[in-house]
Amino acid sequence: MQIINNPNKSDWSQVLKRPTQTVGDIEETVIQIFEDVRKNGDAAIKTYTSKFDGISLDSHIVTSEEIQKAMNAVPEKLQQAIKTAKHNIEAFHTAQKTDRIEVETTQGVQCWQEKRAIQKVGLYIPGGTAPLFSTVLMLVVPAQIAGCKEIVLCSPPNKQGALAAEIVFAAHLCGVTKIIKVGGIQAIAGLTFGTETIPQVYKIFGPGNQFVTVAKQLATKYGVAIDMPAGPSELLVVADEAANASYIASDLLSQAEHGVDSQVILVSTSKTLIDKVSEEVEKQLEVLPRKAIAEKSIGNSKLIYVENDTLALELINEYGPEHFIICSQNEDFYVDHIENAGSVFIGDYTPESAGDYASGTNHTLPTNGFSKAYSGVNLDSFSKSMTFQKISKEGILNIGETIELMAEAEGLQAHKNAVSIRLKDLK
Amino acid sequence: MQIINNPNKSDWSQVLKRPTQTVGDIEETVIQIFEDVRKNGDAAIKTYTSKFDGISLDSHIVTSEEIQKAMNAVPEKLQQAIKTAKHNIEAFHTAQKTDRIEVETTQGVQCWQEKRAIQKVGLYIPGGTAPLFSTVLMLVVPAQIAGCKEIVLCSPPNKQGALAAEIVFAAHLCGVTKIIKVGGIQAIAGLTFGTETIPQVYKIFGPGNQFVTVAKQLATKYGVAIDMPAGPSELLVVADEAANASYIASDLLSQAEHGVDSQVILVSTSKTLIDKVSEEVEKQLEVLPRKAIAEKSIGNSKLIYVENDTLALELINEYGPEHFIICSQNEDFYVDHIENAGSVFIGDYTPESAGDYASGTNHTLPTNGFSKAYSGVNLDSFSKSMTFQKISKEGILNIGETIELMAEAEGLQAHKNAVSIRLKDLK
DSSP states (O other): OEEEESOOGGGHHHHTOOOOOOOGGGHHHHHHHHHHHHHHTHHHHHHHIIIIISOOOSOOBOOHHHHHHHHHHSOHHHHHHHHHHHHHHHHHHHTTOOOOEEEEEETTEEEEEEEEEOSEEEEEOOOSSSOOHHHHHHHHHHHHHHTOSEEEEEEOOOTTSOOOHHHHHHHHHHTOSEEEEOOHHHHHHHHHHOOSSSOOOSEEEOOOOHHHHHHHHHHHHTTOEESOOOOOOEEEEEEOTTSOHHHHHHHHHHHHTTOTTOEEEEEESOHHHHHHHHHHHHHHHTTOTTHHHHHHHHHTOEEEEOSSHHHHHHHHHHHOOSEEEEESTTHHHHHHHOOSOSEEEESTTOOHHHHHHTSSSOOOOOOTTGGGTOOOSOGGGGEEEEEEEEEOHHHHHHHHHHHHHHHHHTTOHHHHHHHHHHHHHHO | OEEEESOOGGGHHHHTOOOOOOOGGGHHHHHHHHHHHHHHTHHHHHHHIIIIISOOOSOOBOOHHHHHHHHHHSOHHHHHHHHHHHHHHHHHHHTTOOOOEEEEEETTEEEEEEEEEOSEEEEEOOOSSSOOHHHHHHHHHHHHHHTOSEEEEEEOOOTTSOOOHHHHHHHHHHTOSEEEEOOHHHHHHHHHHOOSSSOOOSEEEOOOOHHHHHHHHHHHHTTOEESOOOOOOEEEEEEOTTSOHHHHHHHHHHHHTTOTTOEEEEEESOHHHHHHHHHHHHHHHTTOTTHHHHHHHHHTOEEEEOSSHHHHHHHHHHHOOSEEEEESTTHHHHHHHOOSOSEEEESTTOOHHHHHHTSSSOOOOOOTTGGGTOOOSOGGGGEEEEEEEEEOHHHHHHHHHHHHHHHHHTTOHHHHHHHHHHHHHHO
């Protein structure tokens, strides 16, 4: 791991630079598949599933028999664990419900704001050897609480034409409307345009490889919203001399095993701690099954020594980490002043994996510095806020002239007329 | 105006089709200007301002002398009107503040959600003959309430190198940090990359022509968030036989005068009302200063007769109007069941122009059917929600095994280790 001592502010942007991704040359493939799915619907879906997933399917819908089989295939202890996690995620996201906000801004002018569910949402769950059923919980639970009517889940089939039992189990447990065996660009294209099998949706959520990422970006050009732009996962830990080096090393490695482009940073006011963590990382790395991956991303990662907490905080806010762990005696200082982070983990007994699975917070978070402007997925991600207003005769008499003056000054006479015509009747 | 009787559901998508925009050929110009601004900063800004706005400026910053001049130039009555509108917008957006949400999801597992302001925001206000100072209020007021530290406003200079006094007045009144005389693509590029004069921001808000729209889309590729995708403004009115035809005509026209691509729709369960509104529109149109514009967009607009409220509602939810006026004896039915709309105006005395200027609701709203997934601008648009968690020894003992089981099933051993290493110390 690279140790950096007291970097100059002018070098921060270089020090904090994220591994870059180039996606330019994927775009043409994505556009071409989108066009094909738009024109040919399910026929195109079948072709690409056969081509990319190596399996030819008569139907892409997960049947009730398949669901039943999956419900039996998941071991009892894991079923219980998934239910415990679901309970916590439900508790935290249910608490995020907001009441209608109502204000009489002027006598007779009643304004209110209400949140209403996005009616149709599409959730993408990647395939691969490790089935990411935890992401199913993170997306379906808030969609249900928000009241989305149609919750469509897409995930690529394996070579046997099936989804991992854990994914089907979690999806069914949480109440997905339709589970569809389709992955990659073709899944996102299907959710964007709709096909005979795949419903068209208004917003698409979920992680994916760079093909899925570019496909989601393209979907927005067709008016479909997405949860947030994606990037490699990342973790920043701030720690002082009192922190536990082996705990921190285990957290850094849990992030590093995600992928070779994961980024892991330790910022510390203690050189001793930096040395200890570095040693511990080497030690713990040796026994990891995903050592090859973790080793590569640890290679890109940084241990940064800074002189004091104020400087550390400034540097962290400039970086805007997706996950931010605080192991410092000054934890309140960081909690109170962190401006840019996706999710914050406080103290020795709050590993990032708690939030990844079961504490109740959402694990779909802004990477790549997007925490400066984007929220992680939360209950509001599945609804939109609408405003309402009702003005009485008294109300329009009270604010009518204000509107007339402003509309006239903006040169919009018909806007003024809409008020004048009413005032004339009332005066 | 085109009258459509009882359209078949299968024809709805055709009937409700919005005027299309093609922006493909603009993209290359936008990319080129972005590259130039990124490389050459203020020098590029000056070049494009001279080229597109026809004025060569030594400095693009609005000085305190210019602000003073603007404060004196706006007539007293208009100043008062702007202050009244500001008061109402402030009242409604202040009420949208939310408290921190805290839940102990499991004994010893404390999770909370807090909203923190986006630190740096850029607001774009178009120029042209009619100065849209109302949009200044709609964007700066919530940015201030949210607590954004740096609020940068960009607007194109006129041929004399100045901004409209009303824009400078409103910006200063509401507390903009920096007012910059720069418009179009170059303004958005400047806010995206930062120049010597223009600060780099995290999120860009505000309306604009198709060049600005494409530039905002491109900004998202560089990691800058935007308020929402843009499209021509639109209004849908639902009304029954008891509604006031001349009020409705005045509302339709106030929307139609925005631009030739504005869309205006009346849905009614009364053929008599449709005829009356059609006549009234012709009559009122004659005396409008912006008749030429309104006439064209009225030409594209539709009066749709449907047999009952249920069908009307279904059609309106399929369209998802930006502005939705309800003049119906069944107003509660529509208020309760509207799923997709930006802002809703209820009753005879609630013209759309009330919300455009002074009722207190925001007028920056999702067009083009985006109300199916996007909120209009509101207080939350200027902050992001962050989650925090703090787990005690007891807490990790309570949920540790759940995390271990799930991490193992996902094949992520280092995630499991981060918990196991802590549990080992505690057991």
